[in-house]
Amino acid sequence: MALVLPPAEIPAGLADDVGKLHQSVRTLLTHKSIPWQVMAKLAQDGYVTMEDLADRWDTAETARTAAPAELEFTRNATGEIHCHENLPVCQACQVGS
Numbered sequence: 001m002a003l004v005l006p007p008a009e010i011p012a013g014l015a016d017d018v019g020k021l022h023q024s025v026r027t028l029l030t031h032k033s034i035p036w037q038v039m040a041k042l043a044q045d046g047y048v049t050m051e052d053l054a055d056r057w058d059t060a061e062t063a064r065t066a067a068p069a070e071l072e073f074t075r076n077a078t079g080e081i082h083c084h085e086n087l088p089v090c091q092a093c094q095v096g097s
C-alpha cells in the first residue's frame, strides 16, 4: 500500500502532528501531494515554518537524496511513495485497523 496523501483524508493519528505545521507550509505540502506521514514527521522534528523547511537541507539535490531516509519513506520504480515497513497494520497507509 502507498502512503495516504492529499487530497485523501488525513489518517486520524497524524492529525495532531500535521496541525503543528504553519498554514503556509501545510498548504504548500498539500498542494505538492506530500504524504500525511511525511508532513507529520517534519512537524515532529520541529520543522513547522517555511524558514525551518528552507534550513533543513542545503540543496535540492541533498533534499532528494536525504529526505527518504530522514522522513521514513521510500519511492518505488513507478514513483509511488511507501512507508519503509511492510506492516500488517499501518495508519499512514491505512492498512489494517
Ligand SMILES: [Zn+2]
Residues within 6 Å of the ligand: 082, 083, 084, 085, 087, 090, 091, 092, 093
Ligand atoms: Zn505503511
